[in-house]
Amino acid sequence: MGKDIYEQCPSYHKNLITLRQTKLEDAEYLLDCYSDKAAVGFFNSDNCHGDDFYYTTIEKMRQAIDFWNFSYENRQFVRWTIILNETYEKIGTVEMFHREVEDEFNHYGILRIDLQSKYEKYEIISEILNIVTEEFYEAFEITNILTKAIKKADQRILALENANYIPLNKKFMIYDDYFVRSK
Incomplete structure (x- = not known):
């Protein structure tokens, strides 16, 4: 086992993007993603107590980031900001957590990817x-x-399939449209 992700959150760097833990200072930039009506439909807001992640004010965006940071501090999930390496533009977020519920999906990781619509590529x-x-x-x-x-x-599904994710072909809790990948 490696380092505890909740003790020190790593950043990850690839050719096009960097993921680093979301900060309150990202709010102004992330509002472009979360106020993008065309993007909201692609977000996974399943089991998020009615929050659809459509934010139109900087205050609402800051509240969301405060909640994400609170959740990190309480070891519930991690949110990273997606940064384009070429322009340093903050284009969305990635969330991940280890799910602990006594059902067939116990100990699965749940991945959420929220991108501005023009970057849903x-x-x-x-x-x-x-x-x-x-x-x-x-x-x-x-x-x-x-x-x-x-x-x-379609772009997301193609990327998932090429990364060896397969359709779940059944409901996850009460929700549809899930893909799964095993290690």
Whole structure:
């Protein structure tokens, strides 16, 4: 087992993107993602107590980041900001956590990828998934990862399939459109 991700959150760097823990200072930039009506439909807000992640004010974005940081401090999940290496633009976030619920998906990792609609592209999603594959199984002590991709998310689905995710073909809790990848 490696370092405890909740003691020191690592950053991850690839050719196109860097993932680093989301900070309150990201709010202004992330608002471009979370106020993007075309992007919101691709977000996974399943089991998020009615929050659809559509934020139109800087205050709401700051509240979300405060909650994400509180959740990190309480070892619930980690949120990283997705940064384009070429421009340093903050284009979305990635969330990951180790799910502990007594059902058939106990000890699965749940991956959420939120991207501005203009960056909902195969190349960017593929790099995110490369980081997930290389780092998250060990970091979160899991052997399976679930993530959501709605039917019209063709770029995301292509990236998932090329990263060896397969359709779950059944409901995850009460939700549809999940893909799974085993280590």
